[in-house]
Amino acid sequence: MKKKCIWAVIVSALSLVLLISGCISNQVLNDTQNGTSGSSVATDMDDSNQFDSITIMVSGMMNPEDASPIESSTEMCLYEMVYEPLVKYGKGGVIEPGLAERWEINDNGTQYTFYLREDVKFSDGTSFNADSVVSSAKRWEPTKFSTPLTNVEKLDDYTVRLTFKENCYPVIIELTYPRPFRIASENSFDTNGNFVKMIGTGEWMVESYIPEEEVVMAPNPYYYGTKPSIKKITIRKVTDGGSRIMALQSREADLSLADLPSESKSIIESSKYLAVKNTEGTMGFFLMLNQENKILQDKNVRLALNYAIDKNSIVDNILGGDGVVAKGILPDTVPYVTDENSKGYSYNPEKAKELLAESGYMDTDGDGIVDKNGVPLSLTLVFQSEEYAAWKPMCEYLQAATKDVGIDIRLEQRDISAYYDAIWKNRNFDMIIYRTYEDSWNPHGFLRSMFYRAESGMSVCWYDSQLNKYLDEVIKTQDESTRQAKYDQIFKLINDEALIVTLCCPDKQYAYNTRLQNVTVAPTTYEGIEWQRITIAK
């Protein structure tokens, strides 16, 4: 009898813990919502299929309570929806009006005067004016611009002037970045200056959220621009690629901003409910070469590597046609990239063999690999496939293609951390596959990050004193034609000296439910889709 009682107690305790843990989970989440964020309880999944609401998926961090306009790890799309910049990054890199209707740059390129829109309100109903810009700008880290921000002045209620230390054209582009130079309401911060809530002038505002799970966005009632036809966007965090494709298949989710596994392409193509929006991207894949490697210091070897690769075959067979051949380091969707300054190298294995022979590389032992002074031309190629699944077959192709011209490539697959350590920490590679930055970070941000060397530092990709000088000069140009001429010199130098091995430029792709209509890809990846254009089929 006593033992029966003990068992009953154990079973009851287990059931109770099970129930309580369920309740605690919900309690914790609700508490968070009603805590500092002041948000309401999150919504039902059933809403996702209504005619005025959609569900989209992301894979990054989702903490609106932490999404200060200055610094955070939260998904960029949230920033784009809530906070607006003074100027926007349009298609082809054209700087368009944002919160500023127009702007002027003084003759020496250090003062930017912004004339603000007068019809703007924050999502909490407070007015936007020059004071809002000054208060936001005071929170900006002045040294995060390419040249330090030295002064912020309010000229009148709707005019502000930003003064920078030096003439540096990228500052106007840096103002378009999703962070850290966007405008937030003063009410986004408490009296101690701590961030409390996302309040911006953007098209959308946060209605409710569950940290790291979902954020429900509602249209900002005070938005001055075109009102969206959809009334709610639920952003769900789904970290697993396989689960994302299944959520699209089950029509629980309408669109994925996060990548989908490459093997799921056939699933999307065969489904009548799913479609893919394809558009040319601003990112390119390339091989970074280790400058300290004696073999790669020989320009002929670098050229031979470029000639040995059939880039059309990579695009057709590995990307499945969803991309374009890379000619220069950046695709021609990036400002200042032209056919003239980025000619690239067409597939010519014979030319590659000639170049190698010219440098004294011959196959003396008949093993198919050329050698010089008895040392075979052998290089390691480091890659990872966690971020880009296509990199593995691409590197395997490169191994086979270069073998045809007598270059031995040893493939080394690393986990993502070890891979990035190779680039940023220990330089443990001969060649490593990498990607360029995207959108508004191109070309100035990416080129400086890869090729520029400050006095005491080192360059990530390749150092060339002439290129360093050009990179210093180009950011000081305010005149478009002078800037174009300088970029021509930069791209031509990278191309002619074969400082990298170009590969291909993948398209930007978004899989979506066909009930969504007018799906339009936005000019930047962090914006993703132009949400205000989407309509839902009845």
Add this chain to the structure above:
Amino acid sequence: MLKNIGERLLTLIPVLLAVSLITFILGSMSSGDTARTLAEKKYDRPTYEQIEEIKTEMGFDRPVLVQYADWLKDAVRGNLGFSYSNDKPVVNEIVKYFPKTLQLALLALLFLILISFTLGILSAVFSGSWIDKITRIYCFWSVSMPEFWLGLILLYIFGARLGLISVLGGSSMKFPIIPALTMSTCSGGIYVRLVRTNMEEVLNKGYIRAARARGVSEYNIITKHALKNAMLPVINKLGIGFGSLLAGSAIIESIFSWNGLGKLALESVKLKDYPVVQGYVLFMAVLMVLINLAVDIVCGIIDPRLKNG
């Protein structure tokens, strides 16, 4: 009994010290640069100089043991540090996400008990029959099948095809039945074989034959006499199994978008958020010791001979 519990709790101190030191050293040896992760958070596209600046600012350039000693000083005071990714106290993060993992592990344990005892008893009682053969196939299948694969298949069938569960997971899933079923199905094989072996052994004992000779019904023999004696080793193993369910739920939580501690740990490892990883490992070590202690107490209740042993 109380003395035993006290002694066991005291062993926690060296266990936690060793676990934290090993985690700290392994963390510092593993690839990946926390300074770069933090620099990306601050600068988005950091340069070498900015990464170095963060390294100095955060003290990552100091010897590992000095860093460990600093961490330990705070940890002793109950401060496990702050998450690098969201600057929140690690303790709060663990408290926030643990209930979800506990709920999943308890449900999985429930399914595990149901599967292992039902199949184990049936295959022992009907040894050599088709039930036994099918159970054997299940056991092989269970131990050789990766958990993530079954998870994806079940998610596809019940979520994408039948629409019975939410593929998006999270709070839209009230009870994590399918994730729990996945976990218990994948670890069930070992327990089924254990129950079967123990039951078979007990069923051949003299006192069972004597009971049969006394005319005791087969149902009573199994439930009242055999099962109780066959249960002890299984309960011991289930205790460890429960710990594994708690600590090994990361992949399943990720596939089913279940916001538990495992998913947090997995993401923290990816982001090199070492304070969270360290806190998670410590928390799991404490849980393991406590679960083992609880198992010993339960076994002592079932078999008083073990109380003092």
